[in-house]
Amino acid sequence: KSDNSNLKWLVKELGSDCLTVPDQCGDTAVHLAAVHQPVDSLQFIFDQIGAEMLGLKNNEGKTPADIRWDAVRLIGRGGFGEVHEVRTDTGITCAAKTLRLPVQLGDELPSVSTRIHRAVESERNLCRLRHPNIVMFLDIAQPEPATVVVFMELLDGRSLERFIDNKPLDELTIRDFSEQICRALLYLHSRQPPVIHRDINCSNMIVRADNTRIKLIGFGLSIKLDQSVSHISASTPTPKGTLNFMAPELLGAGESASVQYRRESDIWAFGCSVFQMASGARPFANAKSMLEMAQLIDRRGAPALPDGRSAELRDFYSRCTAKDRRRRRSAQELLGHEFLSKNL
Numbered sequence: 001k002s003d004n005s006n007l008k009w010l011v012k013e014l015g016s017d018c019l020t021v022p023d024q025c026g027d028t029a030v031h032l033a034a035v036h037q038p039v040d041s042l043q044f045i046f047d048q049i050g051a052e053m054l055g056l057k058n059n060e061g062k063t064p065a066d067i068r069w070d071a072v073r074l075i076g077r078g079g080f081g082e083v084h085e086v087r088t089d090t091g092i093t094c095a096a097k098t099l100r101l102p103v104q105l106g107d108e109l110p111s112v113s114t115r116i117h118r119a120v121e122s123e124r125n126l127c128r129l130r131h132p133n134i135v136m137f138l139d140i141a142q143p144e145p146a147t148v149v150v151f152m153e154l155l156d157g158r159s160l161e162r163f164i165d166n167k168p169l170d171e172l173t174i175r176d177f178s179e180q181i182c183r184a185l186l187y188l189h190s191r192q193p194p195v196i197h198r199d200i201n202c203s204n205m206i207v208r209a210d211n212t213r214i215k216l217i218g219f220g221l222s223i224k225l226d227q228s229v230s231h232i233s234a235s236t237p238t239p240k241g242t243l244n245f246m247a248p249e250l251l252g253a254g255e256s257a258s259v260q261y262r263r264e265s266d267i268w269a270f271g272c273s274v275f276q277m278a279s280g281a282r283p284f285a286n287a288k289s290m291l292e293m294a295q296l297i298d299r300r301g302a303p304a305l306p307d308g309r310s311a312e313l314r315d316f317y318s319r320c321t322a323k324d325r326r327r328r329r330s331a332q333e334l335l336g337h338e339f340l341s342k343n344l
């Protein structure tokens with residue numbers, strides 16, 4: 001309540017100590033008030049417990065004063081929210097992706113909030129990734145029960161999708177970008193435990209403004225976090241991701257099977273990105289459903305590259321997009337392929 005009557009009642013009944021008791025996420029009344037309440041509530045709490053309130057840490061080690069930021073400009077919108085350029089109160093300029101998860105506010109909210117919190121915690125290892133072809137994740141926060149904000153390095157460039165702009169790229173550029181993405185995949189796939197991207201596609205790759213460097217973004221975070229609430233939001237346990245880039249083994253999983261994203265599904269999706277660079281169009285551009293995709297792949301495999309492409313590129317592409325996932329090449333093997341090493 002904005003008149004603080006709830007807080008006043010709690011303090012009257014339980015004493016001011018109750019303001020410092022953490023909930024399941026480790027958030028105290030001070031953390032919640034810092035995010036949800038007008039500054040009067042913080043003043044009220046300050047009057048009760050003094051400066052101690054500023055040092056209280058939640059499960060993420062965050063005090064109520066941590067991660068305050070102002071949006072500088074809107075960069076773009078995704079399926080679950082938007083990406084802003086932001087400036088934090090510590091003076092850092094970065095990108096912040098806000099994911100609003102589709103949950104019904106109701107009785108189940110505390111348990112949903114805990115599930116989301118766990119999912120956020122399990123993704124925190126992304127902040128340890130350091131690679132020149134992978135966006136640097138800085139922090140992941142959950143300012144509200146069903147809202148997650150991912151802070152990342154701010155990239156200056158445009159997505160590979162926009163870079164391609166429906167026009168095929170020359171083979172030198174395809175080779176250069178493919179090699180960089182393969183290096184990023186090798187780094188991810190050889191970590192212990194392996195990091196699977198789960199949503200490799202040309203909109204999740206940013207080409208730097210000078211056109212020389214390409215970086216992976218995205219990391220299927222929306223997919224993972226959405227799945228953490230899927231029992232509430234009525235989504236099925238079917239795989240989520242970009243339909244045209246979905247590997248055959250994911251399409252065949254069926255509604256009740258548990259979805260296994262593996263290194264090989266990232267490699268297939270990478271092959272689909274090679275197709276888009278070589279042809280200008282997404283593979284399976286007209287497919288409307290997973291079933292349709294599964295049938296097309298079953299009948300004809302991955303779509304053929306347009307005429308005029310070199311034998312090396314064709315072979316490279318076919319090794320990324322073998323129908324049987326066990327016959328697909330690893331990122332390590334792809335890096336040794338002659339398409340990447342040959343002097344074009």
Ligand SMILES: Nc1ncnc2c1ncn2[C@@H]1O[C@H](COP(=O)(O)OP(=O)(O)OP(=O)(O)O)[C@@H](O)[C@H]1O
Pocket residue numbers: 075076077078079080081082083095097135152153154155156158159203204206217218222
């Ligand atoms: N770190 C970043 N720096 C600069 N621009 C970014 C960054 N991350 C994303 N963007 C841009 O922000 C826009 C929205 O990205 P977002 O990842 O939300 O889209 P999306 O892939 O559709 O999302 P989702 O998979 O969550 O539905 C895109 O134009 C993308 O290029």
